[in-house]
Amino acid sequence: DQQVKQNSPSLSVQEGRISILNCDYTNSMFDYFLWYKKYPAEGPTFLISISSIKDKNEDGRFTVFLNKSAKHLSLHIVPSQPGDSAVYFCAASGNTNAGKSTFGDGTTLTVKP
């Protein structure tokens, strides 16, 4: 039973356009959500997070939206740049599962020049 799902394994967008990466979760006890970015042969790095008391968090070109009723979050990148090409992991945590993070399978974003 996968509690965090990223249903799109890959996404390709043109430079300058918007990239939208989606993530769904099933456990209503999750209350803290994070996005990590991973380049090949490197470890994941933290990108942006959101607490369940908010529905939006913005950091420069990156915005995360949380829809608790739908158990859905999305990461928007505007404008997309070739350097954004990477694998993006969604992660969820909370009082459930002893606070440990549960990761989705990742979405590979390719931004074409």
Next chain:
Amino acid sequence: NAGVTQTPKFRVLKTGQSMTLLCAQDMNHEYMYWYRQDPGMGLRLIHYSVGEGTTAKGEVPDGYNVSRLKKQNFLLGLESAAPSQTSVYFCASSSTHPGLEFFGPGTRLTVL
């Protein structure tokens, strides 16, 4: 600040051999984690530690052991390696739990 470092970066083992992966962090974080990542999959938690001298099982602990004798180090051991343990292993640490995690660069392990 080196952050989170992992040793070694690559390793090839034969079935039945044993080895230890070392993770070190210089951020004085209480919490440390070991994950494995297989192709097309996310990060799966093997074991974690909530402080020096403590360890706990994660999602996929079978075939692995861990130790946290010092706050800055978290060791992952494979007692008898199997081909199913071929994977990329990531160590991470955090100051809060749950909280954002800082990851090491990974160890690519192949078991023949």
